[in-house]
Amino acid sequence: xxxxxPTMKMAHIEQRVAAYTNWAFFGSFGFCLALSGFAGSDLxxxxxxxxxxxxxxAVHLIINQIFGTRFTSGEIALGLILFGLSMIGFIGSWxxxxxxxxxxxxxGLVGFGSIVVSFIATIFIKFGIRESYLMIHRVRxx
Numbered sequence: 001x002x003x004x005x006p007t008m009k010m011a012h013i014e015q016r017v018a019a020y021t022n023w024a025f026f027g028s029f030g031f032c033l034a035l036s037g038f039a040g041s042d043l044x045x046x047x048x049x050x051x052x053x054x055x056x057x058a059v060h061l062i063i064n065q066i067f068g069t070r071f072t073s074g075e076i077a078l079g080l081i082l083f084g085l086s087m088i089g090f091i092g093s094w095x096x097x098x099x100x101x102x103x104x105x106x107x108g109l110v111g112f113g114s115i116v117v118s119f120i121a122t123i124f125i126k127f128g129i130r131e132s133y134l135m136i137h138r139v140r141x142x
Contacts, residue, residue, distance in 0.1 A: 014067070025056075030053035034107070037049055041101045042103070043106060046103075050110070050112075050114060050115070054114060086112070
């Protein structure tokens, strides 16, 4: 064991604690405000909830930059699963809830749309447009 291994392990633990703390704070408040917005058809509360979730995402990016890391595969999987379940809940509510108002539709479309735009912008900023494209589509030489 080298002298750097305990330091690197401690930095990894500190990064994970910072990320968990970030999401415990911003995620819980954002989720509760978004739910309050949907439940009460309150546009301001719903959009504020999504804005707080986006702020949590931005802070997580800053945490990763400070510690020189990227999102782990587990963090990516968890984020995609939570986003997918939230979208299914939103679409299900839109289809089957007779009390689903136009305000709720605006909250969902603006909120989820802003999350998608933020994700795409982050990928473009981090890797550039060409590298982002190549992540999805492989260019084959003939």
